[in-house]
Amino acid sequence: MARHHGRTAGRALAALALAGLAGAACGDDTATETTDATEAPEAPVIDPGDGGNYAPNLDPADFVAAVDNPYLPLTPGARWVYEGSSDGEPERIEVVVTDQRRAIMGISAVVVRDTVSVDGEVAEDTYDWFAQDRDGNVWYLGEDSREYEDGQVSSTEGSWEAGVDGALPGIVMPAHPVAGQAYRQEFYPGEAEDLAEVTELGATKAVGPQEYGDVLVIKEWNPLEPEVVEQKYYAPGLGMIAEETVAGGDDRAELIETGAQP
Numbered sequence: 114m115a116r117h118h119g120r121t122a123g124r125a126l127a128a129l130a131l132a133g134l135a136g137a138a139c140g141d142d143t144a145t146e147t148t149d150a151t152e153a154p155e156a157p158v159i160d161p162g163d164g165g166n167y168a169p170n171l172d173p174a175d176f177v178a179a180v181d182n183p184y185l186p187l188t189p190g191a192r193w194v195y196e197g198s199s200d201g202e203p204e205r206i207e208v209v210v211t212d213q214r215r216a217i218m219g220i221s222a223v224v225v226r227d228t229v230s231v232d233g234e235v236a237e238d239t240y241d242w243f244a245q246d247r248d249g250n251v252w253y254l255g256e257d258s259r260e261y262e263d264g265q266v267s268s269t270e271g272s273w274e275a276g277v278d279g280a281l282p283g284i285v286m287p288a289h290p291v292a293g294q295a296y297r298q299e300f301y302p303g304e305a306e307d308l309a310e311v312t313e314l315g316a317t318k319a320v321g322p323q324e325y326g327d328v329l330v331i332k333e334w335n336p337l338e339p340e341v342v343e344q345k346y347y348a349p350g351l352g353m354i355a356e357e358t359v360a361g362g363d364d365r366a367e368l369i370e371t372g373a374q375p
Contacts, residue, residue, distance in 0.1 A: 125269045135278040158206035158334040158342055169281060171252070180245040181224050184329050184347040185286040187243055187251075190373050193352060197366030205230045206366055211240075216253040220244045235261050249288030253298055255280065269347050273301040280305070287348075290314060290329055298333070305334075309333050318346045320354050320367045328354070356364040 161167070180187035187210045195206040206229050213224040222242035229237040238257040245251050255274035259266045275282040280301035287294060290311045298307040313330035325348040333343045341361035348354045357365040 156338060157308075158339070159295050159310045159332065161297050161308055167281060167300050168299055169283075171218060171220065171246075171282065173221075175246050176220050176244050176252075177247055178221065180243055180251055180342055182245060182249050182251045182286050182288065183349045184290070185243075185251050186350065187225060189223075192370075192372060193368060194370040195353075195356075195366040196369050197356075197364065199229075199231070199364045199366075200362075201329075202231050204236075204364075206364065215242050215254075217242055217244075217274060218282070220252075220254065222254050233266070237261070243285065246288075250284050251286040252282045253285040254282045255299075271305065273299070273305050283307070285309075287311070290331075303337070306337055307333060307335050309357075312344070316346070316353060318348075320346075321369065325351075325354055332359075 167245055181185060189210050189212040191210045193208045195208075197206075206227065208228075209226045211224045211226055215222045215224055221288055222244045225241045225243060227237070227239045228235060229239075237258065237260050239256050241252040241256045243251055244254060255275075255277075256272055258269060258271045260268040260270070273280045273290055278301070281297075281299075283297040283299045285298050295308065295310040298309050299305040310332045311329070312332045313370045314327075316328040316330050318325050318330075325346075327349050329347040329349075331345050331347065333345065335341070338361070342359050343356060343364075344359045345356040346354050351368075351371065354368045355366065364369065
């Protein structure tokens, strides 16, 4: 799932602001260096190989009701709880598969609620929409995201819906992951552009006292925040067991509880 859009965007804007202040302080030399850097941009961390010409053609008839991909099973009532830290603050994430459905582009999507709390206060409350095609690929069709400050909604930035205002769906979990496979998880230019790449299959990952085998490792990157690279770990039959920022930060979260919604 694409998570923390609002805070991610905020960090990116802050980084740009600092870069702008540094440029103003250094004068013309820095401006020249910036121009040179612009002329020779660094290669993308993840390249989906479509040259920017992304146009998935989805037929609602090709989708099934259940989302049972072994690395991302979304059974109504299922629940995962994660704990970790974000921006140096303790964070708790609760993900629940609701019994709701939402029609998007004619496709019946499963509604998943993702609630993020920082120091016991809700910081984000998001409803994500997923659907699985007949081949077993899980598609991400958008999200309704709200950020909170002092108990009040402060932003809905990051919200998007496939088929609305040019936004397009992406694959959040491939049916048959292959190392090196790169793909778009979402595509709403300037707002939601997460990319993913399968980096390892059959890995072993320890999360707390539990050690998981046959783990799938996926790297995620967003060109709107190019300095940040995340890595997520998925166990078969369970879903995501851990995530961490491996470049551009030190955010992390690990699974501490799973089961049916109480």
